[in-house]
Amino acid sequence: MIPVSNFITGRFNFTTSEDFVNLKEYDIPCSGDSYLLKETADALKMMLDDFKKEHKNIKISIVSATRNFYTQKKIWDEKWTGKRKISGVADITKITDPVQRALKILEYSSMPGTSRHHWGTDFDINNLTSTYYEKGEGKIIYQWLAQNASKYGFAQPFKNDRTEGYNEEKWHWSYTPLSKKFLKIWNELYKEDPSQFNKKGIFEGSDKVGHLAPIYVNSVSPECK
Numbered sequence: 001m002i003p004v005s006n007f008i009t010g011r012f013n014f015t016t017s018e019d020f021v022n023l024k025e026y027d028i029p030c031s032g033d034s035y036l037l038k039e040t041a042d043a044l045k046m047m048l049d050d051f052k053k054e055h056k057n058i059k060i061s062i063v064s065a066t067r068n069f070y071t072q073k074k075i076w077d078e079k080w081t082g083k084r085k086i087s088g089v090a091d092i093t094k095i096t097d098p099v100q101r102a103l104k105i106l107e108y109s110s111m112p113g114t115s116r117h118h119w120g121t122d123f124d125i126n127n128l129t130s131t132y133y134e135k136g137e138g139k140i141i142y143q144w145l146a147q148n149a150s151k152y153g154f155a156q157p158f159k160n161d162r163t164e165g166y167n168e169e170k171w172h173w174s175y176t177p178l179s180k181k182f183l184k185i186w187n188e189l190y191k192e193d194p195s196q197f198n199k200k201g202i203f204e205g206s207d208k209v210g211h212l213a214p215i216y217v218n219s220v221s222p223e224c225k
Helices: 004-008 038-054 069-081 098-105 130-134 136-152 176-192 206-218
Strands: 020-022 035-037 062-064 122-125 172-175
Touching: 004 176, 020 038, 035 038, 038 136, 038 172, 038 176, 069 098, 098 206, 130 136, 172 176, 176 206
Parallel strands: none
Antiparallel strands: 020 035, 062 122, 122 172
């Protein structure tokens, strides 16, 4: 059994956990091997099947699902050092203030140990740009999800109804019957020991910017609290 703290912070191998399923086994379109908790996958399958009944020629594909701590750390560290480019930033290493550098990364990427993608409840669909969802098939998909996703337990955690935290992500959806519980547990873990998120060496800049973690973890739309 995975210790609760390890699960909530993504420090485990979801590919070998009996609680997680490969979406390929559910005939859910996805990019490579993508895993979610079984309960999430069951609800997702039902929702996508119903969407397909109304829009037979429009495909919703999962482009990112569960990510563990180590994958998130790689993404974060590569963005911090400039190895992985960020849109609109020529050279992030020229931002010498660690908090300002972190804030730029935090527009769309989580610090390892704080991502909702650790939980097996959250996934990204089709296209990771907001403009895709403003016209054509993207608009049809988004409008359908906005109207119907809650019937299956899903909600968009990062909408424009927030005053802080990540930028809006129209592609990111969360299975709230579980993710609400996991959010509470994350906050309990942080309250018990903040150092597990902000001590030096956890990830690049963790001792300088880890204190921002609760702001971003908790800055979600009301449906996800």
